[in-house]
Amino acid sequence: MIVAGALAPHPPHLVYGDNPKQNEPRSEGGWEVLRWGYERLQKNLDKLDYDVLVVLSPHWRTQVGTHFVGVPHLKGKSVDPIFPNLFRFNYDMNFDVKLSEAISKKAEKMGLVTDMMRNPDYRVDYGTIVSCHMTNPKWNKPIVSISSNGAAQYFNLEVMNSLFTKLGIATREAINESGKRAVLLASNSLSHRHFTLEPEVPEDMSKEHITSHALYLWDMRMLELMKKGKTREMTEILPDFTEQTMGETDSGALTWLMSALDYPEYPAEVHAYGTVIGTGNAIVEWSKGVES
């Protein structure tokens, strides 16, 4: 069963600010509101006794269908191609291949194109790593890593919503049949307009704010709907939101999460909202109402 779901964005800045031993660069902190939000999420999830983290990342972008990591273990170094000064992370991850295959098969039966990634030299994308690390820094749970299909660009945002809704249903059914207790992570920010300049000290918080007020208003609108349990309405307006805010919701991750959770009507717990180089990021948890 799905015991919780979370909006768990992946700015590498959060790992950089945390200074874990796996990351090479050192910082003086930064983005505390978001990092403390992740700490609250961790505490809540620790109480749930779950077996597996299932994460859908915008930074594993595939065009021919949806892909799943299909090898049991990957170890390597992830260097962010955009912020290599902040994120050079040595990872050592285990994957729940059986559950990945089960979700893949379910999705395929529902008419989606899927594939299993079996190359042992594959380098895990930094979105997956950041969301998993910030949610579970102990790395003691296996991962199901799901790619983000480029339907939003190849077709349109409505088609994206429709495909990821199906993927969400497939994910839920496969998890239920597995008997495992899963936590789902949608690894995306909300509004996604970056600054194109970086301060000399990247963690200089005097320079951090949302790129524009319009984006802030949109982000707040989404969070308000989440807090009121109006997730179906939120999913319906996702195409508009995405278009107006260059939202990273084009990845389908949030649509997938809402569909997998079957559109919770209970209030979401917003642990934090903050910006990272101008983009809007929220850490939001859905776990109330789930039987343990």
Added chain:
Amino acid sequence: MKNTKKNTKMKSKKTFRRVLKSKSKKSSLSPLIKGFIVPGLPHILLAPEKNPGWQKMRNAFDEVKNEIAASGAEILVIYSTYWSSILGHQIQAEPEPEWVHVDDQFYALGSIPYKLRMDSKFAELLKEKCLSRGLQARTTAYKGFPIDTGSVVALKLLNPDNKIPAVIISSNIYSDRAESIVLGKAARDAIEASGKKAICLVITSLSNRMHTTHVPSEKDKIHSLKDHEWNLKFLEYLQAGRLEDASQLSRQFHREARVQKVVNFKPFWWLAGVMGQNNLYGGKLYEYQPICGTGNALVGLTPSLRSARDLEFDEDDPQNYKGERNVLGEKYD
């Protein structure tokens, strides 16, 4: 009357030859030898035998590899659309990047171990030239940095023994025409300041719409007829050496034949910026083939002195009038 006409024509011819001579002098000072438009999908490197078209493309790479080796080039300046950036423009400066690369999507084709050679000094020079033209730029030199698939494929195939050092420039997702052109001009500044003989490569597909379902390799084709026709129109221009015309058509091409993942279709803006915003090139199409639905062409552009007077953008951007250009006279090819 007849004689007067003949005299005028001869005079015009002489004037035009003088212009050509002065252009020739200017051109000989430029160390930029050639530009190439190069596809970057891994099929060409890892699985050419799976499709006759991919094999033809691979053969074309081999031909260009030999040309580059014989060219006397001292640096390869690469603009890769496969390397996105947000904070301005990044320039690869790690002297010997080494890794085993696996493409995010085409991982099933296999792994690509690589060890490349970058010109760190040139990368720093290029960064300085970018900054002096008002661009945000930085070099990047980290062990394990993920060199993009396009650059790895191009360098493995075109410069397999690393005889010529390279520099790779990222493609900023937010930059548009002016910024891309200035980035190209900054690259030209760096080439000229270094005095090195340079070859420029832009790594890009033409139409970029991939198949969205599994299509067997032997059945690969351009995703749609419309994409194919736009590719052919673009190639017609490039074969005629009309780089600036292709550059000016980039926005239209982006709308018609590209899946719009980024702000715009920039590689031809950059190439025109670095090579010169005109149509004075000899164009050669080495190959054009579909790869996973996308349109891929290997094209060479060589600076040329031939007249292109009947085209748009065939002249310099003049500040002062220097005499007529013999627009009614013979062509001087």
